Amino acid sequence: MAQLFEFQGKKLLKEEGIRIPEGEVASSPEEAFRIAQRIGKPVALKIQVWVTGRAGMDGIQFAENPEDAKEKASRMLGMNIQAFVVDTLLVEEKLDIRSEYFVGLFVNDAQKAPLLVFSSVGGTGIEEIAKVHPEKIAQIPVDVARGLRDYEARNLLRKAGISGRLLLQLSETLVRLYRTARKYDARSAEINPLVLTEDDLVYAADCHLVVDDYAVFRHPELGIEVAREFDRPPTPLEKIAYRVEEKDYRGTFYFLQMTEEIPKKEKYIGFNGAGGGGSMMSMDAVLDKGFKLANYCDTSGNPAASKVYRAAKIILSQPHIKGYFASGSGVASQEQYHSARGLVKAFYEENLDIPGVIRLGGNFEEKAIQILATYLKDIPAEVEGYGRDDSPEFCAERMEVLINRNNSVPHEVRPIRDPVVPAEAYAFETFTGKISIDHSKCPDCRTKGCVEACKAEILKLDRGRPVLAISENEAKKGKCTECLACEIFCKFHEQDAIIIHLPIPGLKDYREKILKRM
Amino acid sequence: MSILVEKDSRVLVQGITGREGMVRTRLMKDYGTNVVAGVTPGKGGTDVYDVPVYDSVEEAWEKEGPLDISVIFVPAALVKDAALEAIDAGVMLLVIVPDRVPIYDVLEISHLAKEKGASFVGPNTLGLLSPGKAVLGMIGGRAERAREWFRPGKVGVSSRSGGMTSAISYYLTEIGLGQSTIIHVGGDAVVGLSHPEVMELFEKDEQTEIVVLFGEIGTTQEERVADLIEQGGFTKPLIAFIGGKAAKSGTRFSHAGAIVEGSRGSYENKVKRLKEVGAHVVDLVSDIPKVAKKICKGEIQ
Numbered sequence A: 001m002a003q004l005f006e007f008q009g010k011k012l013l014k015e016e017g018i019r020i021p022e023g024e025v026a027s028s029p030e031e032a033f034r035i036a037q038r039i040g041k042p043v044a045l046k047i048q049v050w051v052t053g054r055a056g057m058d059g060i061q062f063a064e065n066p067e068d069a070k071e072k073a074s075r076m077l078g079m080n081i082q083a084f085v086v087d088t089l090l091v092e093e094k095l096d097i098r099s100e101y102f103v104g105l106f107v108n109d110a111q112k113a114p115l116l117v118f119s120s121v122g123g124t125g126i127e128e129i130a131k132v133h134p135e136k137i138a139q140i141p142v143d144v145a146r147g148l149r150d151y152e153a154r155n156l157l158r159k160a161g162i163s164g165r166l167l168l169q170l171s172e173t174l175v176r177l178y179r180t181a182r183k184y185d186a187r188s189a190e191i192n193p194l195v196l197t198e199d200d201l202v203y204a205a206d207c208h209l210v211v212d213d214y215a216v217f218r219h220p221e222l223g224i225e226v227a228r229e230f231d232r233p234p235t236p237l238e239k240i241a242y243r244v245e246e247k248d249y250r251g252t253f254y255f256l257q258m259t260e261e262i263p264k265k266e267k268y269i270g271f272n273g274a275g276g277g278g279s280m281m282s283m284d285a286v287l288d289k290g291f292k293l294a295n296y297c298d299t300s301g302n303p304a305a306s307k308v309y310r311a312a313k314i315i316l317s318q319p320h321i322k323g324y325f326a327s328g329s330g331v332a333s334q335e336q337y338h339s340a341r342g343l344v345k346a347f348y349e350e351n352l353d354i355p356g357v358i359r360l361g362g363n364f365e366e367k368a369i370q371i372l373a374t375y376l377k378d379i380p381a382e383v384e385g386y387g388r389d390d391s392p393e394f395c396a397e398r399m400e401v402l403i404n405r406n407n408s409v410p411h412e413v414r415p416i417r418d419p420v421v422p423a424e425a426y427a428f429e430t431f432t433g434k435i436s437i438d439h440s441k442c443p444d445c446r447t448k449g450c451v452e453a454c455k456a457e458i459l460k461l462d463r464g465r466p467v468l469a470i471s472e473n474e475a476k477k478g479k480c481t482e483c484l485a486c487e488i489f490c491k492f493h494e495q496d497a498i499i500i501h502l503p504i505p506g507l508k509d510y511r512e513k514i515l516k517r518m
Numbered sequence B: 001m002s003i004l005v006e007k008d009s010r011v012l013v014q015g016i017t018g019r020e021g022m023v024r025t026r027l028m029k030d031y032g033t034n035v036v037a038g039v040t041p042g043k044g045g046t047d048v049y050d051v052p053v054y055d056s057v058e059e060a061w062e063k064e065g066p067l068d069i070s071v072i073f074v075p076a077a078l079v080k081d082a083a084l085e086a087i088d089a090g091v092m093l094l095v096i097v098p099d100r101v102p103i104y105d106v107l108e109i110s111h112l113a114k115e116k117g118a119s120f121v122g123p124n125t126l127g128l129l130s131p132g133k134a135v136l137g138m139i140g141g142r143a144e145r146a147r148e149w150f151r152p153g154k155v156g157v158s159s160r161s162g163g164m165t166s167a168i169s170y171y172l173t174e175i176g177l178g179q180s181t182i183i184h185v186g187g188d189a190v191v192g193l194s195h196p197e198v199m200e201l202f203e204k205d206e207q208t209e210i211v212v213l214f215g216e217i218g219t220t221q222e223e224r225v226a227d228l229i230e231q232g233g234f235t236k237p238l239i240a241f242i243g244g245k246a247a248k249s250g251t252r253f254s255h256a257g258a259i260v261e262g263s264r265g266s267y268e269n270k271v272k273r274l275k276e277v278g279a280h281v282v283d284l285v286s287d288i289p290k291v292a293k294k295i296c297k298g299e300i301q
Helices: A006-015 A029-039 A066-076 A126-132 A150-159 A164-183 A213-218 A236-246 A276-288 A305-315 A337-350 A365-375 A392-405 A439-444 A449-453 A472-479 A485-493 A507-517 B019-031 B057-064 B076-089 B103-116 B143-149 B162-174 B195-204 B221-230 B255-261 B267-276 B287-297
Strands: A023-026 A043-047 A060-063 A089-093 A097-108 A113-119 A137-141 A186-197 A202-204 A208-211 A252-257 A268-274 A295-300 A323-328 A332-335 A356-359 A383-386 A426-429 A434-437 A459-462 A465-468 A498-501 B011-014 B035-039 B051-054 B069-072 B093-096 B119-121 B127-130 B134-137 B152-159 B179-184 B210-216 B238-243
Touching (some): A006 A164, A006 A208, A029 A066, A029 A089, A043 A066, A060 A066, A066 A089, A097 A164, A097 B103, A113 A126, A113 A150, A113 A164, A113 B103, A113 B255, A126 B255, A137 A150, A150 A164, A164 A186, A164 A202, A186 B255, A208 A213, A213 B103, A236 A252, A236 A507, A268 A276, A268 A305, A276 A295, A276 B210, A295 A305, A323 A337, A323 A392, A332 A337, A332 B162, A337 A356, A337 A485, A356 A392, A365 A383, A426 A465, A426 A472, A449 A485, A485 A498, B011 B019, B011 B076, B019 B035, B019 B134, B019 B143, B035 B057, B069 B076, B069 B134, B076 B093, B076 B103, B093 B103, B103 B119, B143 B162, B152 B162, B162 B210, B210 B221, B210 B287, B221 B238, B238 B267, B238 B287
Parallel strands (some): A268 A295, A323 A356, A356 A383, B011 B035, B011 B069, B093 B119, B152 B210
Antiparallel strands (some): A043 A060, A043 A089, A097 A113, A097 A186, A113 A137, A186 A208, A252 A295, A426 A434, A434 A498, A459 A465, B127 B134, B127 B179
């Protein structure tokens, strides 16, 4: 779920007509000084991070004058809060608060509707307050077809003990909050506290909006970089992975790092699951063996071989992992040889130095396992392929055996070298890469097996050399499925004339940085 | 009997001319599903594996007669329109295969479905399959594989994971236990028919004698199954596995959610509630067939 920072959320509330304190964001003490000066009143300084309970960690402070604001800002900027380094403060007018309320909306799976929850007591510790004072809480599901009506909001407030003029003021805010949530596809939208000031005005003193990942494409104006469920900013490697997923709709590729620092001695493995349920089951199996996961990754939903290749390259950009463990449900509907080919290309290029256990049960698993066995014979590492009749627990045991046999050698990240392609090679673009064929090697080829290996039937022979049987444009638009079969065949059985270049933007620099640091 | 689909159910495929639509239409037809029509706006008049393609659901209905079920394979952003079109035309069951469907779109689909008395499976589902009768969606991938992996029998399977729907069913087949219907309820937070609704269908189904449930952390589906059992709405033996034991519970993003749901959604709570109402909660997926066998032999209930 793509979370917004307080200042971003407040801006959206304001657009919908909800009153927010006057303020701006600052990323330096001097800026904080200027903003406080412009506001001309005592201010609140609030760190912009995705954690709750900021007040308790000195993340919210008050300043009487610009000098004071500058001084406090200099101490708050750079603070380490969980996974965050504070780089932005919201500097806003300090409110004269008479009372605090809570209002929140979330999509409820049981009612299949947004549920609006109001509490006549708000602020810090709202969840505990709700337990002690259930009578102060009221909730209603919202009808998505017609939206939240004014009277529904009033009835909700009445049930939570609100009456009089305040009822009118707050109901207006509730209706506007729902409108904001709906407009921006928010799975969750909260104002805590919603406050009434001494001069009888209702303000949103805080705001937390979480936009539905699947609807982020509708809101380019929000500038959400990675539409993923994170409770911290994405790591550089996660950003690289997300770019891959964003540009390739074929199947799912999800990548999440558990840690960026892997000590050489610890039993971390690179994890490549397939499908949520199968991945969880497989994770349980390796964790039970005492392994730790460097990352979580899911390649499922019938991904192209090129996508699995990129996933493997990203997983193998993590130094010091001891093994590569891939396992899904065990009985996948997708054709598993695509994943096998993606892994072969990646492992071969990397000249893999750590063992792999690859459980590829499902459709055509025999062929998938055979691909691994045939083409990974010559790399330094041992890679074993398994199918639907091999349990995740058994595979986790194999992982342990192979890592021990490899003396627990930690993985060394290698620099990425772009393939060298002869200038005169025959070449065409594919959906996410480029295929080049060195025709000067083709006369020595006896089988012409690349054409046969191409199940999409986009290659044909022209005077004994493979060329496109379709237009270049069709190949680029996806007729070439990037199954990698032609390259693998040519490399291992014939002249090594085919090169499929599948760039991963940012990964080369990322690895260089890692290598420099070590 | 099975649930949701029969051999003669009349099936429509929306998005039949796309990459997934074509491949899965072949699977469904090869397996024996009665696919009578397809829809892709703008491609009317063509056909896919001898299935006539129309420009709209209404047209397909006019030309081919009543349609019981629609299986949807259109891009996520177009799912809402396709689903509303099918419900409006009178289709009573949808199987929404695509993933990444915006959540408010799902809520709108759900709203109209409720109004019209229709139901839907998914989104983000592999679909469902009743061995020997029909497959809706993409379970099995290929017809010959689906016939080999799944056999007719008395176990109902309901899963929040697509891969595990197939895996569990295959492991049951291996020890000689066939299935009545296997269904992937979908991987998203909000789905049409969720576990408790599927349990109610299995309860009414005479062929189903035992049910296997694959649950996951998050949402309240498994807790609601426990509630249903407690209220007497589901009385057959239930074997349950909850995935995600090792996953850290994660930061709660929503106070409102926490206020309303309390500890619902966590691994511990799901296991506790299901155990309280007498379900067989297993720690390993590989224990599922063993427990099923024991129930069949009458060693446990």
